[in-house]
Amino acid sequence: MYTLRGHHLFCLLGYRGMGYSKEYVENMTALHETLRDNPKTMINIVNGPDYLCEKYPKSAEYHCQNDDIYKRDTAILEKIGLTTGQVLRWEDIESHIRNYIVPADIQIVCETCSWRSYGVCEEGIKAIKEGKGLRKIN
Template sequence: MFHLRGHHIFCLLGYRGMGYSEEYAENMTAVHTALREQPETLVQIIAGPDQLCAKYPEDKEYHCQDKDIYERDAEILSRLGVHIGDILPWSEVENRIRAHVVPEDIGVVCETCSWRSYGYCQQGVERIIGHKGLWNVEHK
């Protein structure tokens, strides 16, 4: 089971192997690959820093406790109809994305995210809506 905060659900949709550091990207790739290859993997929704935040590099400004990140978490959880503490398979997360999210939501919900300009998360939502699943990512 993975423990994820709300906004990392959207981050996983657009993940393409890049990250804040080598260690961060390796960790993100491992989580992403497991969810892509085994969509029945359970995910528990948590408040605050999660398994992905745990590998955030110490030499960068830590934003995982910022108020706007918590607000983004809450907005995404609200859109998906899930709550802190819920445990569900990743496949159900994808079902909820198909039912409640449109690609344009990324521009609104993730407006201040530095990764948004790549367009990957919006494309990731499109993939989920089209039943294509997460991207196949091979971290180098």
């Protein structure tokens, strides 16, 4: 079972192998591949730092506990109808995304995200809505 916070549910949709450091990328790639290959993997939705935050580089400004990040977590969970403390399969999270999100929602709930300008999250949501699941990382 993995712990994930609200906004990382969306980050995984758009993930394309970019990240804050080599260690962070390796960790996120491994999780992304696990969820893609095993959508029944259990996820515990947490409020605050999660499995991915564990590998955030110590040399960078740690933003995992910034108020803005908590607000983004809350907005995303509210939008997809989930709450902290829930434990569910990744495929169930994808189902919530499919039912409650459209690609344009990224522009609103992820307004302050530095990765938003790449447009990959919208592509990830589109793939989920089409029933394709997480895309392979090139």
